[in-house]
Amino acid sequence: MKAQRYGITALRRVSSTSIHSSGESPLCSLRPRSRIAAPTSLQAPNLRHGARQLHSQPARRSGQPQTEASNPAMAFPCLDAIETKSAKLEARSLSTGPEPTYTTGATEVFRCKESLLLDWGGVLPEFDVAYETWGKLNADRSNAILLHTGLSASSHAHSTEKNPQPGWWEKFIGPGGCLDTDKYFVICTNVIGGCFGSTGPSSIDPADGQRYATRFPILTMEDMVRAQFRLLDNLGIEKLYASVGSSMGGMQSLAAGVLFPTRVGRIVSISGCARSHPYSIAMRHTQRQVLMMDPNWNRGFYYGKVPPHAGMKLAREIATVTYRSGPEWEQRFGRRRADPNKPPALCPDFLIETYLDHAGEKFCLTYDPNSLLYVSKAMDLFDLGLENRRVATDRRKERETQLKQLGSRPQGNDPSCSLTLPDLPYAEQPGSSDGELGASSPVAVDSRPPEDLVMGLAGLRDIPTLVMGVASDILFPAWQQREVANALRLAGNRNVAHVELSEEQSMFGHDTFLLDLKNVGGAVNNFLG
Incomplete structure (x- = not known):
């Protein structure tokens, strides 16, 4: 395979050389170019295997006159750059391997030796949670804020002595800031499943000493939150002053309150949702x-x-x-x-x-x-609706029973730890006279939240909650935050603050939570008190 790959690279180099032999890019000249040189012996095996010939002319039909092409071939520097990167990665030392070291600097690591049962049946026999902290924990341990990250963020939300590089929420954290470190002890973790120090697919499976890769079990937001609360247990923090998060973190922030309602004092959910939507x-x-x-x-x-x-x-x-x-x-x-x-x-x-x-x-x-x-x-998979939570709870109980019988780990290739395609592919469902949704039926996104979601959030009725949305956000549209706020109010929560930034206030879309210190930071600071 390696020889074949290098053969393709050699072919592309030969093709590119012949095309640019005049010293000018074909993009900058309409002058006819010379014909491409015949493949070398190194290229021939690749041609027999059907390798693509970039920058080459189409094969002539039998009997076709041997004339030049009407136009020069297009150059593709973007593809050349990808091939060059692949070649450099291939050439890396075999002792270290080409896979980069995913890190953002020094962190603290909590190593939990107790197994973690996951919502879809998988098990982590042990796991690490990478985390960083800012501020000081007070005497009664009541000033802790758990900051949840977005999808690809690390625990490095703010610079530290060990890692002075600016963090992803650098301007929002610090003395007198949005998360005021003179008042609060701020904790941020890398989620399990991630790659910045917490256990994820690139980690070593303690069962066989090999990387998990795609033997890693399917996760949920709730699994990530349970791992975070194991860390809180280890730090001796019984109750959070607040659970704060944006984007995926906003989902986790709500999940923390649902899973541990007596351990969360306040909730901040920015540009998140209570259930993932189709878009x-x-x-x-x-x-x-x-x-x-x-x-x-x-x-x-x-x-x-x-x-x-x-x-x-x-x-x-x-x-x-x-x-x-x-x-x-x-x-x-x-x-x-x-x-x-x-x-x-x-x-x-x-x-x-x-x-x-x-x-x-x-x-x-x-x-x-x-x-x-x-x-x-x-x-x-995120859905805080009552039915989804009930099914997940039943599945966990059944899995716990199985594990007690089988031992601490699933035995063999257990299908309960995987997801499969449905037996039948999707087919368009025509609308019917009794009101079923068809392909062209309008969907009201600002109507009353489904009762299932209202009941699913009922456990948050006594937790003050700030829900923020941004009108220019297309990934988590503002109606999704309105849905959360309305569902909480219908569930009996009388302390829901809902803030929606108009397009005039912010055009940054979903990334507003990373960029808008005045509006986002100000609202969070006011809410936390």
Whole structure:
């Protein structure tokens, strides 16, 4: 396989050399180019195996006159860059392997030796939770705030003595800040399933000493929260002053109150939801599919090999589209091209394209691809409705009984630790006269929340809660935060603060929680008191 890959690379180099032999890019010249050189002996085996020939002309039909092509072949520097990166990763020392070390610096690590039973039947025999803290815990341990992260964030929310690099919420944490470290003891963890120090797919399975990879069990938001509360137990913190989170963290913040209502004093949920909705599920599904289609993903067993960096780059580009808003990009980029003096290209050409390309490139080797799959799937599964919680509770009880009979770990390839495709593919359901939703039926997103969700959030009736949304957010639209606030009020919570930032207040879309210190930080600071 390695020889074949290098053969393809050699073919592309030969093709590129012959195309650019005049010293000019074909994009900058309409002058006929010389014919591509015949493949070398190194390339021949790859041609027999059907390898693609980039920059080459189509094969001539039998009897066709040997004339030059009408136009020069397009250059693809974006693909060349991906191939170059793959070659560099391939050439890394075999002693260390090409997989990057996913880290953001020094953290504290809580190592839990007690097993953690997961909602979908999997078990972590032991696990680590990486965390960082700011401020001081007071004498009665009543001033702790648990800060929950977004999907790809580490525990490094703010700089520390051990790690002075700015954190992802650097301006929001500190003396006199949104999370005032003169008053509060702030704790932030890397979620289980992640790759910044907590146990995840890239971690070692203690059962056999090998990396979990895709033998890692399916997770839920609730599983992540249970692991966090094991850390709180270890720190001797019985009750949180507040549970605070944005995006995925906003989901976890609500889940913490649902799972441990007597241990959470206040809840802050920013740009989150109480149940994942189809649009966000669809976008995360697309990212996972792009990643899994990268041949380097190898069904998750890429550790020690070339990681699926191309799939990760594309997945991040898709995600970035959902993180910001159209009006912001209209102002920042408009229809401007990176270099209007050059002919259009199929590679990144408009400024918005180069921005997305940069965002994907910057991310593709800084987060473990398997962690992206598992953590994003946990977001999709999130639903605090009563029925989903009841089914999960019954499933956990049944699994606990099984584990007592089988021992501490699942034996063999247990299907209860995996998810499978449905037996029948989806088929469009036509609308009916009795009011069933059809393909063109409108859906009211600001109507009364479903009773199932109201009942599911009933345990939060006595917990003061701040729910924030942003009108320009397309990933977690503002109606989802209104749904949470309305459901809480209908469940009997008389202390719900709902803040919605208009497009005039913020055009940053979903990323507003990272950028808007005045509006987001101010609202949180006022709510915490």
